[in-house]
Amino acid sequence: MAEEKRVRHILSLSGGKDSAALAIYLRDRVPEMEYIFSDTQKELPETYEYLDRISSYLGQSVVRLNADVGFDHWYEMYGGMIPSNHRRWCTRALKLKPFEQYCGDQEVVNYVGLRADEDRTGYISHKPNIKAVYPFREDGLVLRDIEEILRTSGVGMPPYTNWGRTRSGCYFCFYQQKIEWVRLKETHPDLYEKAKAYEKPFEKTGNFFTWSQGESLAELERPMRIEQIKREHVIRIERLAARKENATLAEVFAEADRTQELDEDEDQGCLVCQL
Structure with missing residues (x-):
C-alpha cells in the first residue's frame, strides 16, 4: 500500500x-x-x-x-x-x-x-x-x-x-503613506535617517530613486511640508468619517489607508509583506 x-x-x-x-x-x-x-x-x-x-x-x-x-x-x-x-x-x-x-x-x-x-x-x-x-x-x-x-x-x-503606522513591512517600505513617513520621523528618527541614506543616485544610470513617490525624504521632512501632510491627512479622515457615520474608528482609518494608496499609487501593496 x-x-x-x-x-x-x-x-x-x-x-x-x-x-x-x-x-x-x-x-x-x-x-x-x-x-x-x-x-x-x-x-x-x-x-x-x-x-x-x-x-x-x-x-x-x-x-x-x-x-x-x-x-x-x-x-x-x-x-x-x-x-x-x-x-x-x-x-x-x-x-x-x-x-x-x-x-x-x-x-x-x-x-x-x-x-x-x-x-x-x-x-x-x-x-x-x-x-x-x-x-x-x-x-x-x-x-x-x-x-x-x-x-x-x-x-x-x-x-x-x-x-499611527498602518502596515507591517520594512521601516522604509515604499508603500507607506506620506503621513506614515512623518510619523516614522517623529517616532524613530534614527530609522528615518537610515532610510534617507539609501536615497542616492543609482551608479549605473545616475537616476535618483526615492522611497516616497514624487519626493525625497529630505524634501518630505521640511517643516512646512510636514505640516501640509498632516493637514491633508486630517481633512481626508474627516471626510471619510462624515461618510461612514456607523463605522468604527479603525474602519475609518483603514478606508483612509486604501484611499491614500490609490491616490498615490495605482498598484497595491504586497500581501506577503503586509497581511
Missing part, C-alpha cells in the same frame, strides 16, 4: 494584524501548523516585539527565514538600486523565494489572512505544490471580527499602530 503523502500546513506571519489574527483563529483548528516569518532585518522594533507576543500565545516558536541574508545583501546584488512598486525585488528575494525554499517540493497548504471585506490581490506563490486558502473569506470574517480576535486573545493590535 502506497504511503500517504504528508501535507504541510504553513502560515506566514508578516507582523500585521490579519496574519496574527489568523494564527490565533487557527491555533486549535490546525494543531500541526508551521508558523514562519521572512525577516528582512529591516523591520520595525515593534514588529519583532509583536512576533514574540504572538509566539508566546501560540505556545510555539516562529521560524525566522533569512537569518543570514537580509535586505542589504540583495541591495548590493542589485547594484544599490532601492526597490519600488515597479521594482519589487525585495518581495521576490526576501519574501517569496525564502518561503518557496522553505516549502520545497512538498504539498503545502498556505493560509492567507485576506478578509471577507477586502477586494485585493498581491504576491502569493503560484507553485503547483502550494495551495493558498483563505479562512477569513470562507467564514465571512471582516475587520471588526479580526479586531475582536486580537482583543479577546490578549495579543492585541500591532504596537506600531499606537503611533
Whole structure:
C-alpha cells in the first residue's frame, strides 16, 4: 500500500494584524501548523516585539527565514538600486523565494489572512505544490471580527499602530503613506535617517530613486511640508468619517489607508509583506 503523502500546513506571519489574527483563529483548528516569518532585518522594533507576543500565545516558536541574508545583501546584488512598486525585488528575494525554499517540493497548504471585506490581490506563490486558502473569506470574517480576535486573545493590535503606522513591512517600505513617513520621523528618527541614506543616485544610470513617490525624504521632512501632510491627512479622515457615520474608528482609518494608496499609487501593496 502506497504511503500517504504528508501535507504541510504553513502560515506566514508578516507582523500585521490579519496574519496574527489568523494564527490565533487557527491555533486549535490546525494543531500541526508551521508558523514562519521572512525577516528582512529591516523591520520595525515593534514588529519583532509583536512576533514574540504572538509566539508566546501560540505556545510555539516562529521560524525566522533569512537569518543570514537580509535586505542589504540583495541591495548590493542589485547594484544599490532601492526597490519600488515597479521594482519589487525585495518581495521576490526576501519574501517569496525564502518561503518557496522553505516549502520545497512538498504539498503545502498556505493560509492567507485576506478578509471577507477586502477586494485585493498581491504576491502569493503560484507553485503547483502550494495551495493558498483563505479562512477569513470562507467564514465571512471582516475587520471588526479580526479586531475582536486580537482583543479577546490578549495579543492585541500591532504596537506600531499606537503611533499611527498602518502596515507591517520594512521601516522604509515604499508603500507607506506620506503621513506614515512623518510619523516614522517623529517616532524613530534614527530609522528615518537610515532610510534617507539609501536615497542616492543609482551608479549605473545616475537616476535618483526615492522611497516616497514624487519626493525625497529630505524634501518630505521640511517643516512646512510636514505640516501640509498632516493637514491633508486630517481633512481626508474627516471626510471619510462624515461618510461612514456607523463605522468604527479603525474602519475609518483603514478606508483612509486604501484611499491614500490609490491616490498615490495605482498598484497595491504586497500581501506577503503586509497581511
